[in-house]
Amino acid sequence: MRIALIVGFLLLVALLAVGLTRDPREVPSPLVGKPAPAFELPRLGEGARFSPAEMRGKVWLLNVWASWCVSCREEHPVLIDFSRTKRAPLVGLNYKDQRGDALKWLARYGDPYQLSVVDGDGRIGIDYGVYGVPETYVIDRAGIIRYKQIGPVTPEVMDKKILPLIGNLER
């Protein structure tokens, strides 16, 4: 009897303990495994409008960022390192930002992006299910979203998840 009670109690503790280790802010995206939503947006810098269709046949990364976003600064060195390796194209989606602020931010912290597009009113962000900047998508050759990182890309996420995934998708 006493043992049954203790076992029951421990089970409940285990259940709650597992619950505590999980991050409620991390909402599994229904977009993983689905085609990346199409868009056509002006670039932040010079050049023609950009559409994800241009990346067909390449594994690439789409990173949602903004100059007002504090945790973007946290992941920025990781993205800079990634861009130096030229492992895969990295496209920035400048989300609900001011053009001048965004350009200043890139000039100050470095520009890891092959190009950045401007989503001024956040409409494309909604199509991609963005709810907490920064977010990063890994998109395969066929234009299917394979992974979504919510929140900053840490060196660990880059090494253990994103880089191996790029390797797998390019095979």
Next chain:
Amino acid sequence: MKRLVLAVAALLICSGVAAREAPPLAADQQVEARLMAIAEELRCLVCQNESLAASRADLAMDLKREVRELIRGGKSDAEIRDFLVQRYGDFVLYRPPLKESTLLLWVGPFMLLVAGFAGVAIFVRRRRGAQSAALSAEDEARADTLLQKRTDA
């Protein structure tokens, strides 16, 4: 006294200014009513314990703008909910549909309740059994004499 007069005068001046009805927040109140009805059932993703209707977060305002446009575009409530579920998953619904991935969410609390009742039932039954077994014939006789004494006294 001087101060009081001044305060009253100030109040009188202000009252003329304040006496105007607040303008309606949105031009189309029908759209707004439907928006609120839908948004009441949706979760704000930034402040997760708030409904989309109640939230003033940036993303919530954007999503409400989007829903407003869908309403104007003649979409049904179900279509609008689908639009958001496709992007943000079942998590945006305060009443997620019953399916494999949400089964534990729906059934879990009832399972805990049943387990609790079972526990209490077992506990009570055991205690009752233990009590009746504790009295031997000898004890019973002693209890009887003790009770007898009390009624005699």
